[in-house]
Amino acid sequence: MKVGIIGAGYWGINLVRNFYQLKVLKAVADVDTNVLSKVKDTFPGVEVTTDPDVIFDDPEINGVVIATPARLHFELSYKALRKGKDVMVEKPLALSVKEGEQLVAFAEKNNRIIMVGHLMLYHDGIRRLKDMIKAGELGDIYYFYSQRVNLGKIRSDEDALWSFGPHDVSIALYLFDEVPQKVSAVGAAYLQPGIRDVIFMTLYFAGNLMGHIHLSWLDPHKIRKLTIVGSKKMVVFDDMERFEKLKIYDKGVEVRPPTTYEEGSMAIRVGDIHIPKIDLREPLRNECMAFIKAMETRDPPVTAGEHGLQVLRVLAAGTESLNHEGAPVTI
Ligand SMILES: NC(=O)c1ccc[n+]([C@@H]2O[C@H](COP(=O)([O-])OP(=O)(O)OC[C@H]3O[C@@H](n4cnc5c(N)ncnc54)[C@H](O)[C@@H]3O)[C@@H](O)[C@H]2O)c1
CATH class of the missing domain: 3.40.50.720 (NAD(P)-binding Rossmann-like Domain)
Incomplete structure (x- = not known):
């Protein structure tokens, strides 16, 4: 080769x-x-x-x-x-x-x-996360949100959605094994006419799964963080952490019928935080x-190309929504 x-x-x-x-x-x-x-x-x-x-x-x-x-x-x-x-x-x-x-x-x-x-699909932390979701460790996935923000590198061929967005969109498609049904996005251009520097995009999947992606190259913080909330556990993937990339929170809310008149129907569970040891190679x-x-x-x-194409479909729907002040666009 x-x-x-x-x-x-x-x-x-x-x-x-x-x-x-x-x-x-x-x-x-x-x-x-x-x-x-x-x-x-x-x-x-x-x-x-x-x-x-x-x-x-x-x-x-x-x-x-x-x-x-x-x-x-x-x-x-x-x-x-x-x-x-x-x-x-x-x-x-x-x-x-x-x-x-x-x-x-x-x-x-x-x-x-x-x-x-x-x-990111070659990142050992994201691969571990995928295994956990597949094995049902998090329970049903309720929602997720991610942030990919920093100062620079400012591009002019594409906006922050098409520059940073491929990472978060490809992670979402991979982790949840589905394409969102619709997206809604707002954003703004400050540095170059027509090239949006900051984007807030919401993704709606089948069922009740929802996600939010915040992207910017005009931000004081460098953040690369994804939070996933499931019915059994919650997870934070923080790529700015050197070793402790994944933190799994044994936290949740159990909804159950009250047994007494005084008892509430929601029980909050606050358990341990687990940090798995991941054999990290360069993605x-x-x-x-x-x-x-x-x-x-x-x-x-x-x-493969088909995955890349699905990512493009989400980005294109995001752009259409951006051009219509955040109106939801079906994919
Ligand atoms: N996967 C990631 O995490 C990641 C990170 C950064 C950039 N990227 C991607 O990598 C690509 C390049 O980004 P970059 O930041 O390195 O840009 P860059 O401008 O630093 O590098 C592009 C290079 O291409 C060369 N070039 C331009 N036109 C050419 C041509 N016709 N033939 C041959 N060479 C040509 C330029 O001289 C330059 O050296 C972009 O698509 C970007 O989205 C990916």
Whole structure:
């Protein structure tokens, strides 16, 4: 297996490091020659070029990894697929559902892997959370809320919904195994006309499950936190914690018929807080290994194109709601 990477900027350089360490990196393309000098100096033996076509046309390269600005994801992914390569593209898969559908359909028809860099699904803490939910440890899931806020990195190809939102939306789809039926979002642009810096989005799933996502690159705090409230237990996933990423609260409210006239029908239970020991590996390393495995086995990874497409559908519905002052939009 050999991999070529297009785009080695702020995030792409981490992909370069991981694929280099996994001993499958052949070449890196970036239009910025300063970036290429850094790659050449740090990762000896890796070919560098300013022309992505060199990667597309290299018969030894099976997989193309794309970490350019989001506006180029569709064009470069499509070109790589047409050249017969498997593709791992950074999130979001594309900047419209139509483009995403085109990529997924083309990959499927031509038996190519298309995988989206929804990093959080390769996080061992999120994987543990998924196992807990699947095993029914939390009981019925009532609701969740997440915050992904900090100061910078301010983008202009996409707003905070399309830049940060893919993480939280992909986590929700993965954990609860369903797509929300409708979303409602409000947000505002302060720094650049038309590019929203802050978003508050509510997701409504089947049954009574509800979620809220707060996203911003214009915030004094750096927060990466997800709280899930279930009928049996409550969980907080805090990615800013170095080791104690997951805290499981044995807390809840039991609703039962009162046995006496004085007794209330709600009993509050406050039990222990459990912090599981998680064998944490770098999520990006897990992600890169998943791409290599998918290329070898031809089995779709957890963040295959179809998952990326579902994420786009939620984001597109969020944008429509934003454009209509928060009116709920059905997916
Ligand atoms: N998974 C994550 O947690 C995560 C985190 C940050 C960024 N990202 C994603 O990574 C992607 C890149 O973001 P970034 O912050 O690294 O941006 P960046 O601007 O720092 O890097 C992009 C790189 O692409 C290069 N480039 C631009 N056009 C090119 C072209 N036509 N051919 C070759 N190279 C080209 C640029 O020179 C630059 O080096 C975005 O899609 C972003 O959403 C993902």
